Ligand SMILES: Cc1cc2nc3c(=O)[nH]c(=O)nc-3n(C[C@H](O)[C@H](O)[C@H](O)COP(=O)(O)OP(=O)(O)OC[C@H]3O[C@@H](n4cnc5c(N)ncnc54)[C@H](O)[C@@H]3O)c2cc1C
């Protein structure tokens with residue numbers, strides 16, 4: 001069969017861009033198809049606008065703070081049009097990085113249009129039929145909209161229209177106390193909106209409980225209200241939307257944000273017709289990200305599994321190894337990091353304490369260091385939070401960090417968990433003083449403390465001292 005391309009990539013988000021860019025750079029004839037906006041969710045409706053909003057909120061929070069270090073700032077004046085501009089300037093600034101021109105330069109043919117799989121090795125887009133021996137599906141996910149009574153009759157926001165708000169919500173009610181709910185609740189509250197979060201279970205349930213407790217307390221102190229319960233009914237209309245929880249409580253706000261998870265994009269472009277197997281929420285894939293049709297890969301948010309930009313990028317690189325170099329590349333989640341950009345931040349890598357306890361029982365050691373003993377944090381007056389390191393023997397299996405810029409401290413743990421460095425190396429490293437990173441060294445050293453100051457070293461020291469006294 002004569003093919004038009006070596007590989008066809010459907011979707012120009014973090015996953016598809018990485019896969020297509022890599023294949024293009026290796027010289028493969030690569031088609032990259034995007035139906036909406038290059039950059040996908042992360043650039044247009046996700047990470048970038050949310051972190052830009054969080055940055056604006058942090059400025060407001062700092063100004064609103066009563067007094068710290070003897071310095072009083074004047075109260076913040078939030079100009080919503082300026083916040084809106086800042087968000088969209090950030091997107092515009094990054095756009096060229098994800099643009100068709102940049103990917104054409106890498107050797108891809110970029111086609112802007114909606115793709116449909118029309119056969120095991122063929123894709124139709126804009127009336128053209130493309131064929132290739134390998135196809136990568138990277139169609140992402142959209143906001144999950146739950147089946148709540150009355151939803152069709154009230155206006156609501158999701159991450160797809162939240163960042164286009166041209167007016168500041170007076171009272172934002174958020175359904176869902178997951179990652180989006182928590183990040184957005186703090187940001188809107190800091191910018192001056194009243195905020196209520198409705199969550200039936202645990203807030204940020206995938207994260208370390210001690211870390212979430214610190215963040216919840218910080219957010220409550222800033223004014224965020226948390227309501228336990230499931231959104232069961234919606235009523236009202238523009239400017240006054242009421243959420244009734246399953247326990248009968250009514251919460252009325254000016255705006256409603258739905259943040260109850262993601263739904264993989266798996267319909268309307270030929271997956272069912274081809275017989276590609278689907279799981280509970282996404283395309284079924286093996287460890288090499290192959291679907292049941294082995295020459296078709298599915299990566300990023302559209303398949304079952306973790307949904308994060310760096311995960312999409314990682315899987316994109318893996319399929320480049322598979323397709324361009326012919327190397328089988330299994331995903332390895334042992335050192336999967338993620339970070340929630342509240343203040344303080346919550347960062348996690350590998351196992352949480354509860355996961356590690358389940359896996360290792362009594363063999364688990366948890367070393368905890370508080371930022372209230374870190375001299376940089378004390379000097380800055382920002383010493384909330386901690387580092388918890390989960391160890392099996394002296395081997396790190398996970399770390400949970402809660403504190404200012406916690407996400408920046410994850411890198412050494414990637415090395416520690418994958419065995420590329422050890423707690424002894426990190427515990428003995430020279431680290432600039434005063435930095436928050438010293439907390440990592442302190443925790444790593446703690447793992448060795450009982451050994452270093454243990455019975456045998458002490459015996460040796462005493463023998464040496466005795467000899468010195470004698471001669
Ligand atoms: C509010 C929010 C904040 C977030 N913050 C973070 C964060 O701080 N850190 C982090 O790591 N992750 C974050 N995420 C998650 C992150 O955005 C996603 O995991 C990531 O963007 C997924 O990338 P993807 O390429 O798999 O999918 P997407 O970005 O969804 O890209 C898929 C692309 O495929 C296109 N497409 C779909 N079907 C077709 C078709 N048939 N033909 C052609 N094109 C098609 C779509 O238009 C889309 O552009 C956040 C998500 C949200 C919603």
Ligand SMILES: NC(=O)c1ccc[n+]([C@@H]2O[C@H](COP(=O)([O-])OP(=O)(O)OC[C@H]3O[C@@H](n4cnc5c(N)ncnc54)[C@H](O)[C@@H]3O)[C@@H](O)[C@H]2O)c1
Nearest residue numbers: 176177178179180181198199230231259260261307339340
């Ligand atoms: N910093 C980051 O890395 C970051 C930031 C934002 C989003 N994301 C990605 O986006 C994904 C989606 O985030 P999310 O916050 O929408 O999902 P989530 O899965 O983190 O949380 C959804 C929450 O909604 C709750 N919920 C479900 N139905 C409900 C109902 N009827 N009433 C009230 N609450 C209800 C659930 O109990 C859950 O706690 C994340 O899992 C993550 O992959 C990542």
